[in-house]
Amino acid sequence: xxxxxxxxxxxxxxxxxxxPKGKMYTFTIIPGKEWHTHKGWIxxxxxxxxxxxxxxxxxxxxxxxxxxxxxxxxxxxMPRGATIVYPKDAAMIVGVADIFPGAKVxxxxxGSGALSISLLRAIxxxxxxxxxxxxxxxxxxxxxxxxxxxxxxxxxxxxxxGSVQDSAVDKNYDRVIFDMLxxxxxxxxxxxxxxxxxxxxxxVATTTQLSATAEAIKEDGRFTEPLSSETIVRDWHHEGLAxxxxxxxxxxTGFLIVSRRMAPGVNVLARRRRPSKxxxxxxxx
Numbered sequence: 001x002x003x004x005x006x007x008x009x010x011x012x013x014x015x016x017x018x019x020p021k022g023k024m025y026t027f028t029i030i031p032g033k034e035w036h037t038h039k040g041w042i043x044x045x046x047x048x049x050x051x052x053x054x055x056x057x058x059x060x061x062x063x064x065x066x067x068x069x070x071x072x073x074x075x076x077x078m079p080r081g082a083t084i085v086y087p088k089d090a091a092m093i094v095g096v097a098d099i100f101p102g103a104k105v106x107x108x109x110x111g112s113g114a115l116s117i118s119l120l121r122a123i124x125x126x127x128x129x130x131x132x133x134x135x136x137x138x139x140x141x142x143x144x145x146x147x148x149x150x151x152x153x154x155x156x157x158x159x160x161x162g163s164v165q166d167s168a169v170d171k172n173y174d175r176v177i178f179d180m181l182x183x184x185x186x187x188x189x190x191x192x193x194x195x196x197x198x199x200x201x202x203x204v205a206t207t208t209q210l211s212a213t214a215e216a217i218k219e220d221g222r223f224t225e226p227l228s229s230e231t232i233v234r235d236w237h238h239e240g241l242a243x244x245x246x247x248x249x250x251x252x253t254g255f256l257i258v259s260r261r262m263a264p265g266v267n268v269l270a271r272r273r274r275p276s277k278x279x280x281x282x283x284x285x
Contacts, residue, residue, distance in 0.1 A: 017042075072087035078149075080141070088250060090114060090115050094118055096258055101124035102126040104128045108178050108179070117150075129154075134163060142159065172193075173193045228258075
């Protein structure tokens, strides 16, 4: 059952309870069930019909603030096979790749389905997401996570087990997103399936992967100069005049490298720049 969106809790909704210390607990509202703590319990039926932002109490008086979990909360708590794409990176991917309602998107490397959920939300019911995953166990976990989030498997999502470059797909995709170990092996594939002006984006973990992907994009000759970035998020503490950065932060998780498909037969304009010393090895004497 999909989660309701009217601001009130209903049967089948995921609910997130937060105690005064900030610890969160998440479960699905099922009539007739009880949620137990070390200090009493909460009857699920008593939650149905309450508005989000309510304060609920256990039978022993322990209080919690109740909300439906945000997408980031859901992703961080869902079952994992592969490492998830963190919410900060998923948000940047959707923004940097300009994933829009109605877009036709290929996703290579599904993992646990975190990015798939973000892409499906961004493309809406009129878009199309074609996902590919080599490992069947990852594909199974991703499918269940997508089903759990949306309440059903969206009709505009297909998940194929196998390598994306070995699959027969249509042309004229708007976006190609790579979350895989060797995206540089699939740049030629991206050039074949993308429409002119389409975007290819790769999410990689190491500088070695970043360099190999960037060079593959440049050597292909059908893409603009690739741009690379990483996103670092730091929370802040504020209590009266005591304002300071938190001691813990979400630092490096991955790099984004993005480029756009040139029109067929059009040469890329050479970038005017002086390479740094030693960028391409030591010259022979």
